[in-house]
Amino acid sequence: MTELQNRLIQIRRELPPEVHLVAVSKFQPVSALQEAYDAGQRIFGESRVQELQQKHEILPTDIEWHFIGHLQANKVKYIAPYISLIHAVDSVKLLTEIDRQAQKNNRVISCLFQIHIAQEETKYGFSIEEFRDFLEKGAWRGMSNVRFCGIMCMATFTDDREQIRKEFRTARDLFEETRERYFKESKDFSQCSWGMTDDYPIAIEEGSNLVRIGTKIFGSR
Secondary structure (H helix, E strand, O other), X not given: OOHHHHHHHHHHHHOOOOOEEEEEOOOOOHHHHHHHHHOOOOEXXXXXXXXXXXXXXXXXXXXXEEEOOOXXXXXXXXXXXXXXXXXXXOOHHHHHHHHHHHHHOOOOEEEEEEEOOOOOOOOOOEOHHHHHHHXXXXXXXXXXXXXXXXXXXXXXXXXXXXXXXXXXXXXXXXXXXXXXXXXXXXXXXXEEEOOOOOOHHHXXXXXXXXXXXXXXXXXXX
């Protein structure tokens, strides 16, 4: 058993059974992903299309690839044939293109809405007001090749744990409000993707069931 595999197994033991682990493998070599795979990991998160393409061609076919970074609409076509979940749908333009490319590939692609709850302006995502307005207008109802699965967010990069908790709680409240109002009949709308290496224990306490952990598994890049 390698050090990487020991770290991965320890993290998985600590997670509640309802919480799924996305191993954030961006910038990591294929050999590191293979180590994690050999220890039973099947969900990997990438944030660059070209890097994802290369890894997808080499690694086992039963991996669930999650795209976790900012995705440009003009690059959706490259990952549409196989991507399992797109975490960061941050605009109507992107969502429309995902629906179009999924249709071309005869697929339904699972997606999460990215909500901007952090204080940093550099973070992507719908503001809460924009998200509510988008849902109310209802154009998404006609997107038959997109599966709406939940919400993703990132907390402010800060040492203030209470601020992080407050932001994750805001995301959880928005998720519950959205599910109740628009997706009450949908079993698919069930994913809460927040929490990374530094804050995932708080995220789980605040409703996350999909945590994105990289450094704690693979070490610093």
